[in-house]
Amino acid sequence: AEKTAILWDKTGKKIRSFEGHSIAVTAVDFAPTEGGDKVLTCNANGRAYLWDIANNTVVPNFAAKAGDVWSLEFSPDGQAVLTGSGKLLDLQGNLIRSFDASGPTAFSADGKLVLTGTGKGVKIWDGNTGKLLRDLKTQGDDFFDKLAVAAFSPDGKQILTGGIGVQLWSWANPQAPLHVLSEGRGGFVGPRPITSLAFSPDGKSALAPGGEAI
Secondary structure (H helix, E strand, O other): OOOOEEEEOOOOOEEEEEOOOOOOEEEEEEOOOOOOOEEEEEEOOOOEEEEEOOOOEEOOOHHHHHOOOOOEEEOOOOOEEEEOOOEEEEOOOOEEEEOOOOOOEEEOOOOOEEEEEOOOEEEEEEOOOOOEEEEEEOOOOOOOOOOOEEEEOOOOOEEEEEOOOEEEEEOOOOOOOOEEEEOOEOOOOOOEOOOOOEEOOOOOOEEEOOOEEO
16 A cells, blocks of 8 residues: 555545555645646655546656656646756656755745755745746754755745754845744754744744644
């Protein structure tokens, strides 16, 4: 079962499964288009598949063209796929453009901006042209403080970044964070990095692991 992605309805009824991975499925995403007619799945070996839900079939050649993929998400219009390696692909797996990335990636809600992590910071790109708009060093000099997760606010004007702690940035004014929301958490072999962040729909609050709204 771990090599399979399963589609359920809201009552818990299994609609169908997506089979074909040779190792555990580690990431999934729905196309945001009306009806959600396509699904992405990715396995622990970096193999990604694009599925047509209605026909329960794989889009031909997408996996081969996409190459090694460790995380992925649809663009807000559902017409492209952004991978954790910074590749922007069309729905046939063809490369549209590449962004410098060695960490988390994300679209702004309107799809106009792309965020890529670069170890010690984030880069903000024009999603349509590939032009670099900002290069922010968001993490400190501590060896353990590497960028682990980042997220756009709903209006695309602010960014949450997580490494050892959590910071809120205005990417248009990148000299310093607007707020340091969390200093980080200690661990046996060093600080434990933040692994997930989310803005509320209105952008007025944020959530980090531990269940604490900040």
